[in-house]
Amino acid sequence: MEKLAFITGANRGIGFETAKKLAQSGIKVILGSRDLSKGEEAVQKLSNLGIDADLVQYDAFDEDAPQKVYDYILGKYKKLDILINNAGVLLTGNLFVANSSTIPEKDLKDTFQTNFFSVISLTQKLLPLIKKSSAGRIVNVSTILSSLTLHSAKDSPITPAKELAYNASKTALNAFTVHLANELKDTNIKVNSGHPGWVKTELGGPNAPVEVEDSYKTSFNLATLGDDGPSGQLFHENDTLPW
Numbered sequence: 001m002e003k004l005a006f007i008t009g010a011n012r013g014i015g016f017e018t019a020k021k022l023a024q025s026g027i028k029v030i031l032g033s034r035d036l037s038k039g040e041e042a043v044q045k046l047s048n049l050g051i052d053a054d055l056v057q058y059d060a061f062d063e064d065a066p067q068k069v070y071d072y073i074l075g076k077y078k079k080l081d082i083l084i085n086n087a088g089v090l091l092t093g094n095l096f097v098a099n100s101s102t103i104p105e106k107d108l109k110d111t112f113q114t115n116f117f118s119v120i121s122l123t124q125k126l127l128p129l130i131k132k133s134s135a136g137r138i139v140n141v142s143t144i145l146s147s148l149t150l151h152s153a154k155d156s157p158i159t160p161a162k163e164l165a166y167n168a169s170k171t172a173l174n175a176f177t178v179h180l181a182n183e184l185k186d187t188n189i190k191v192n193s194g195h196p197g198w199v200k201t202e203l204g205g206p207n208a209p210v211e212v213e214d215s216y217k218t219s220f221n222l223a224t225l226g227d228d229g230p231s232g233q234l235f236h237e238n239d240t241l242p243w
């Protein structure tokens with residue numbers, strides 16, 4: 001049976017590119033999209049490239065969404081090989097603000113809902129399906145801006161990027177990666193965080209140096225790791241980054 005991947009936030013940006021590349025490598029992909037009409041447009045774009053992608057609605061604010069996704073995958077495919085927790089938000093729209101002393105609690109909570117809490121609910125719910133895979137792979141799409149080591153270093157390239165909600169939610173996501181990887185260390189499942197690079201998407205903005213077409217690499221690599229591959233680390237492409 002062919003491998004199956006579910007990618008959240010796959011209707012555009014890095015999630016879409018990752019789904020496309022996985023599909024082109026022979027993996028069946030299910031796109032997660034909170035807006036079904038946007039998801040259908042993405043499925044059509046893939047269809048124009050000869051890719052037969054599936055679609056399921058997934059909104060990080062819908063507390064019933066993990067169960068609905070679970071039911072859909074169980075009913076149609078019985079198991080899941082790859083989960084890419086890709087959906088994410090930067091609510092201020094600006095990575096280069098220093099807002100720790102001013103950020104409204106609502107922005108903080110809404111960011112954590114999408115970038116952290118919903119990831120845990122979804123992963124917990126789908127884990128029984130991933131355990132049925134002979135090589136389960138969980139990819140948490142993080143960022144170099146999650147790194148406390150780099151944030152606290154002198155002269156780090158990320159020093160000017162101090163938007164609290166986004167950065168802290170991804171630091172928390174990394175904690176989930178490390179803890180879950182440890183819990184699953186005696187299974188076939190690998191759990192890693194990935195930094196895709198600074199990418200020209202709606203979230204990354206127009207000044208980002210990486211084109212969206214090149215943004216799939218880290219998630220793709222982590223989703224297709226061999227049995228001897230790492231677990232519980234933060235990567236950018238083939239390099240590890242400090243926590």
Ligand SMILES: NC(=O)c1ccc[n+]([C@@H]2O[C@H](COP(=O)([O-])OP(=O)(O)OC[C@H]3O[C@@H](n4cnc5c(N)ncnc54)[C@H](OP(=O)(O)O)[C@@H]3O)[C@@H](O)[C@H]2O)c1
Pocket residue numbers: 008009010011012013014015033034035038058059060061085086087088089114141142143144195196197198199200201202203204205208
């Ligand atoms: N771009 C970068 O430079 C960069 C760097 C490091 C890490 N990342 C990470 O890469 C991931 C993808 O980012 P991107 O740059 O591709 O961003 P993007 O183009 O803005 O796409 C974000 C995706 O997440 C979805 N999404 C947002 N809120 C959601 C919710 N409540 N429920 C379900 N889906 C939701 C969006 O759906 P809609 O279309 O419906 O809004 C969209 O599909 C994020 O986790 C981001 O933190 C990006």
